[in-house]
Amino acid sequence: MNLAAEVHQASGVAGAAWLLLVLPAAGAAVLLLGGRRTDKWGHLLGSATVIAAFVYGVLLFFDTTGQGTEDRLRDLHLFDWIPVNALDVEFGLRLDPLSVTFVLLITGVGSLIHIYSIGYMSHELRDRRRFFAYLNLFVAAMLLLVLGNSFVTLYFGWEGVGLASYLLIGWYQGKDFAATAAKKAFLMNRVGDVGLALAIFLMFKNIGSTQYDVVFDKIGQQSTGVIVAIGVLLLLGACGKSGQFPLQAWLPDAMAGPTPVSALIHAATMVTAGVYLIARSSPLYSLAQAGDARLVVMIIGAITLLLGCIIGCAYDDFKKVLAYSTVSQIGYMILAVGLGPAGYALGILHLLTHGFFKAGLFLGAGSVMHGMNDEGDIRRLGGLARKMPITFITWTLGYLALIGFPFLSGYFSKDAIIEAALAEGGTRGWIFGGIALLGAGLTAFYMTRLLILVFLGKPRWENLKSADGRSYHPHESGPTMTIPMIILAVGSVAAGGVLSGMLPEWLEPAVGKLQEEHGPLSATVVSVLTVVISALGAGIAFLLFGRGEQPVTRPQRVSFPVRAARADLYGNHLNEALISRPGVWLTRFLVFVDNRGVDGLVNGIAAGLGGSSGRLRRLQTGFVRSYALSMLGGSILVIAALLMVRFA
Amino acid sequence: MTTSGAHSWLLAALLLVPLLGAVVVTALRGNDHTAKLAALAFSVAEFVLAIVSWVNFQPGGDRLQQGFSLTWIPSFGVHISFAVDGIALVMIAVIGLLVPLVIGAGWVDKLPEGRTKGGFFALILLEQALTVGVFAATDVFLFYVLFEIMLIPMYFLIGSYGGARRQYAAVKFFLYSFLGGLIMLASVIGCYSMAVDELGAGTFDWAKLVQVVHDAPLSTQIWLFFGFFIAFAVKAPLVPLHTWLPDATAEAPIGVAVLLVGILDKVGTFGFLRYLLPMFPDASKELAPLVLVLAVAGVVYGSLLATGQRDMKRFLAYVSIAHFGFIALGIFSFSSQSLTGSVTYMVNHSIATGMLILVVGMVIARGGGSTRVADYGGMAKLTPLLGGVLLIAGLSTLSLPGTNSFVSEFLVLIGSFPNAPVYTTIATVGMIFAALYVLWLYQRIMQGPLRGDALLPGVPSAETPGTDGSGAVLTAQAATGTKKIVDLDTREKLVLAPLILLVVGLGLYPKPVLDTVTPTVDATMCQAALVDPVQPAERQVQCR
């Protein structure tokens, strides 16, 4: 198969695809360089650039659908970026169904969240401009990530979104925990980035290029070892960016950023980059030799899926529960793309529907916190449904979509993944399918718990005051915030049904044909099973939390599993014990070695020389006759030596 | 006098302008203001000349261009001959860029008692002339002489204008470099005597010596290699010959630290490329594992030590040690990508780390001269612009894509990987450390609640941070009015603007630098009989 021949040069509407990068990047530059002068209209410019990018994205979409199915893979060469002899990294864009899909998701959800942020950040007028600059920067980097036509341009966007994420998590930089969370996110991402970088190096070493077309063209001729190594290293990169096991610990901490950031970056777009990476590398993962790599992908996905669900059940922080929910939903996507040709399109489908409902859920959370003095502890909320009707309705729709309520988005995407996992066949199929099913039940449980504690039941906040001493006056948010929520809720309801039919075929040029395999259970049985298990989870949650009073502080006397889940299943403890503390000790030891050892050696030589000269100096007694004696002795020695040489 | 190639007047002017500047500024040192303006004028003129020289350089042309030669000591065949290749050219351009910025940054610094700005800037200009000479010298003896003389102005710049322990640091710096230089002299003489044996008449001409030496037996090559290598490894500096750098950087004034780390140290890595690879190809290949071990050790060791430092200037020194590890890794991995990467790393490190040092200097100036990290905290609240530029400099230091350093680090790593996968993998892990130390510094200085003795004298420091940073401390501070900390002023913005432009510009479009450097790198590879590990048939590099 010669993929290179099928890639066409982009022209016409697609020829202007650089606009997608330049628009938001220029927005960010103007806002950052313009300083206070742009305070008044900065948020408008920031939103306008992203909306313009979205409009162009729609044009690009129609331009792409206008091409024949064979002509939908297009490259747009912009300039030579890093050319050194055999290495020729060009700065180019790949315009194909996969990237165009992502462009629509990023600019679409991005536009909504920009608009939402106008309202959400209205408390911080002084800095709102900078916030929009960072958001624009993020959109530009994310678009580069999905549009780049080589692994190096992807890497550029990859670290670029990491930077934007760092800046936005650390938005409240006066607070130590925000700064630390930002740093942690960047560092854990860098661990993944090392994997991605090494994968790129391996490609260059073995294939001699980093461009998608060349790499995918020649990857099949490589040895199994190389293919598996590249596959696993790419997965490491995906784990870092997408918060997958074992690099998941940064994502919940990232909730220290403002809520729109959590919605856009840490739910809908950036954290799904790992799924994109694996789907983009589908020519590699689809190879028969890559079976081991795919198995690792599935295992990581399955572990993360369960881990996220379990921890999500125990947390009391509104946004952190959603964060762990994101971790586990991305686990589903990773599991899906790990299935190979049977799952790429399903993973992307779930990614899109998840983009809608999770962004909506986060925006709802933001709306609640906006009206509740930034209170995020769900035990101090409750009964908000009547105070915030729009938020409640949109949030509930997102909730139903997420738990897979029949014929809402999540139903189509998640069921398909569970079905495909079961269809993997044999023990493997049962294990992965079973985990996915169990995850669906747990998801329903923790989401229902969230719904009850936040919106239903009795208001527990009435006699409380927030940390800054104000009493709570919940109120519905303004239209800039509610309209995006409504739009996303509509998407949560409809996207799955609309997309599930068309998406696999649409993505075919980029990720290959969806191979539908039939497992041990028929589709209907799986659907019914999923719905039953989800209903079971939701029912248990109702039984546990729906009746009676809930305490305002979280119960301390709890069973071991709850304690473990509250402690992130000891993920942070593990990092601390295995990496942080030994690292600190090693660093202190090395500083000591450098000062006392290496430098001490040098200074020791100097001191030794000084000391011995001080002692040798004593030979200068000042007595002329002793000098004369030593001269005589010396002369005799010299003469004796000469004679020895002469006659011996 | 013989000239080789066109525009040799340019190179002569590049050497003479700063020298003349040093004389003029010394003469004017009585009047502070005039002396400063004169120094700035000469350094800007030098920069313009460097750019003109670059424009007139033909990357595809001769290896050495714009050269000229005068007889110096005929009986030993010593000439005063200078010429530039692509590598020397970009380094000279970077020097030309940094010196005016350093002068601008040091415009209002307080100097120790009894020193004048004129004297300070004159020494800087003298140092500039000498470094340009070192990079452009094509006579090995001349190179050696300039390599050693270069120490003298730097000795005085540290020893007369530095901090409290400046004498100790200056002597240490001088002894380390001088000792390395003497060992190199032995090798230089060794090469000369080989030329006497081979050619009948001795010569120090670089091109001829390359011809003579590079076929020598391996054992001879190894001895001669070590002589040069130790001198360059001290200068670069490679672990374990690095301990002079933290002391020197910590005690030197900020501008001098920029020159020290940004330019002077590059002579070492430049020497690897110009002298070790072409003259001792067999020894280089034989001893490459040794150098690679030192390089990777430098990356890891420098990074870890950087995270463990409590003093900002020592921190900068260790960051540089880690970066020099990358440069050495690239040079001794023997691929055109890694070599080009190392040269661009030299350029980009000067820009990025130079900027980082300048910005840290601005932080220190606002903190009343304290260099302890613990004396700062939450500064971004007071000085958002300063925080922003510190972050930009930091991001370039940790090689974020889109900044100049990424291009070079990426080239070094991807180029080194085919020949040295294990070393490269370890060095790649060093990227995590880079993020760790940069973000750690940024967090400690700029983020969190406002704190620290340097910013809030009299308020108990880090142990009892004020409030959550919501401004209570800030207003208390404003009320007492003990100290006013202002954001960047126009002069500082002007100093930093070109650097920021280059950080982003060279990150997005490094092609001009790559195109200048790559032909010289190819020529070096040919001289050392090295072949790219990844080389598709249609892109075969032809040796001339």
Place this chain on the structure above:
Amino acid sequence: MTPTYYLLLSALLFTIGAVGVLVRRNAIVVFMCVELMLNAVNLSLVTFARINGQLSGQIMAFFVMVVAAAEVVVGLAIIMSIFRTRRTASVDDSNLLKY
């Protein structure tokens, strides 16, 4: 002519001079002993010149004499000034120039 006696005499004179330099404290005597050593050397130079039939040894002897004369001039002046300031000519008493 046999050089043996001349050389023996020269060696004897040299030894007497050397021992004198080492054991005597009076600067004037030490000085005389140095002269004795120089003249011992002169004697052997002249002897060898005679044996070899060349003039260079004799010329060398003249050089030595000139140097010795110059040395006497400077040396005696130094001893005089030391004696004037410290009222002693003992070499052991003027030992200030030390570590």
